[in-house]
Amino acid sequence: MSDPGNHPNPSLGTVEKSPFYAVPMYAGAIATRGGLRVDARARVLSVRGALIPGLYAAGNCSNASASGAYCGPGATIGAAMTFGFLAAREVVETITGEGA
Numbered sequence: 001m002s003d004p005g006n007h008p009n010p011s012l013g014t015v016e017k018s019p020f021y022a023v024p025m026y027a028g029a030i031a032t033r034g035g036l037r038v039d040a041r042a043r044v045l046s047v048r049g050a051l052i053p054g055l056y057a058a059g060n061c062s063n064a065s066a067s068g069a070y071c072g073p074g075a076t077i078g079a080a081m082t083f084g085f086l087a088a089r090e091v092v093e094t095i096t097g098e099g100a
Contacts (some may be wrong), residue, residue, distance in 0.1 A: 042087035058083035
């Protein structure tokens, strides 16, 4: 997502006009670095391992896929979709009392 019209490097520009701002940057893994612990049905677990009723998590806010690591671009998308589906199915089952 660079600017092909910017020369000599499409990804780097000059710093010429103030005001200037700074933000601390730290190395880290792309994607989740843990997140909420979930079971196989996307239900969030407490620190003691008990279910938290009515709370579900999917995607990078949970540890459902590669907890603490990033396998590669898009690797978490499949797990996010799967656990989102599982959470939705669980909610429907809870509300209606029947399997989705």
